[in-house]
Each structure stands twice: as structure tokens, then as C-alpha cells.
Amino acid sequence: MSPVKVFGPAKSTCVARVLICLEEVGAEYELVHVHIPAGEHRSPAHVVRNPFGQVPAFEDGDLVLFESRAISKYVLRKHASDLLKESSVTESTVVDVWLDVESQKFDPIMSVIAFQCFIVPIFMGGTTDHKIVNDSVEKLKDVLEVYEARLSKFKYLAGDFISLADLSHSPMFHYLMATPQAHVLNGYPHVKSWVSGIMDRPSVKKIIELIKVS
DSSP states (O other), rough: OOOOOEOOOOOOHHHHHHHHHHHHHHHOOOEEEGGGTGGGGSSSSHHHOTTTSOEEEEEEEEEESSSSHHHHHHHHHHTTTTGOOOTTTHHHHHHHHHHHHHIIIIHHHHHHHHHHIIIIISSOOOOOOOHHHHHHHHHHHHHHHHHHHHTTSSSSSSSSSOOOOHTHHHHHHHHHHTSGGGGGGGOOHHHHHHHHHHHHHHHHHHHHHHHHHH
């Protein structure tokens, strides 16, 4: 069987999310680089795979998918991973809740911080707008307060078991911890311990190393 293909740069948090899941299940995969600064994500060949001209795109034989969380779920389901807790309707639904929280509450705020701290100065030749960053950190604190309360009761977001809801945060936390704003975690000890745990997972460590060298 041919390895699945993931289209996009490893530095993309959405691409990294999928790669972490593939590492979790031990699947063979080929990472096909898409050079975003050159506009390859909007090329006709890529738009066939992802009609929104974004990354990642994913191919498994004749199956073509886009949207990183959907791809991640597909990978985990195909390989019968317990990271979705689908043997229990209650636990799997709680995983879905916190995956939605990551997608709708955490990720949009972190995307602004990552854009200002990395994309603007490194890829656009601009200057980080520190007011935007600081305002976003204040919004992030509201989210982290909710996480702190949750993680004071459970080891992980969906319960006392690790799930996709936890691992889905790891690419963005990698970037947060590479900024001066990383100190924000010091105010949330349960969150800080949880982050340390998920970032120490072998699948996450391998993909973070890939991000660093790509």
C-alpha cells in the first residue's frame, strides 16, 4: 500500500496537527512541500486538492481531504486509535467539545499572535504590532482561565485520558513558547503542566523537530 500524502509545509500548524496524528498511529506518509511564499497553495494543482487554496491537503489513494481536524479524525479512525475515545459515546462527545474549543476559542487568538510574531517579521519583512499581540494575550488569558479550571479537575481536557483535543493544541503551543509571551503560562500552573506533558509526547517531539529544520 502506498503511503498517504500530506501537502503543505511542516511549519504550518494545521499540517503539523495531521503529521502528529500520523506519527501517533505509526502510519507511513509522504510530506509534499507546498511553497506558500511562492503562491503554490493557490496553484491549479493544489486547488484541486484543497478548493480554498490552503494547507493541508491529504491523499489516501483516491480519497482527497482538506481541513486538518477532519483529516486527523480520519487518520485516527482508520487506524482504530483510542485518541478519539469512540468506544464510548460520552467520552467521544467530550473529546469533540474540547476539540471545538481548541478550534473556535484557542486557535483564532493564537493565530493572531503567531502571525504577528513570526509571519510578519520573517516572511513579510514587517514589524510586529505589539499592541495587537498584547491585546491577543489578554484574550488568551480568558481561555486559559477556563482551561486552568478544567485541568484542576482532570489530567487532560476531555478527562483523565489524552485525546486529539489535547494534541491538537501542540503546534500552536510550540510557537507560543518561542515568543516573549510564553510567560503567560506561568499564571496557570495546571495548564503549564499539561502543556509540558503533551509537548513531551514522542509524536509531538518528532514533528516539532521537523518544524525546526524545515
